Amino acid sequence: MSGTNTDVPAVIAHELPNPVPHDELAACPVTDLFRRIGDKWSMLVVIMLGKRPYRYNELHRSIEGVSQRMLTRTLRTLEEDGLVRREVFPSVPPSVEYSLTPLGVSLLEPLSALAEWAVKNATSAVPTR
DSSP states (O other), rough: SSSSOOHHHHHHSOOSSOOOOHHHHOHHHHHHHHHOOOSSSSSHHHHHHHHHOEEEHHHHHHSSOOOOOOOHHHHHHHHHHHHHHEEEOOOOOOOEEEOOOOOHHHHHHHHHHHHHHHHHHHTOOOOOO
């Protein structure tokens, strides 16, 4: 939000150059965020971990259609991005639990707002295919 007008979302408060330079678009934190969480599984994993921590197999069983390889890649990427914490417990065999970091928890509110907007406007959306 802008400092003088709290009714204006920050995303439209700034003028964009015309045309938008490719290097500016690539360096934009918003573009980076959508690139990181905009894949098929990342948002779902963040939302699920927002409810409570999960062990790997429990999380895998809870998401129909995700392969072990893709879930592992998604969790690793979210961990590298600082959104997910991986904790290994010293047991035999070792058990691993995934949870959101404080940064991941801070993503839940704007993610919820985006989800609410999508549900509210689902009937207004024009199908692309």
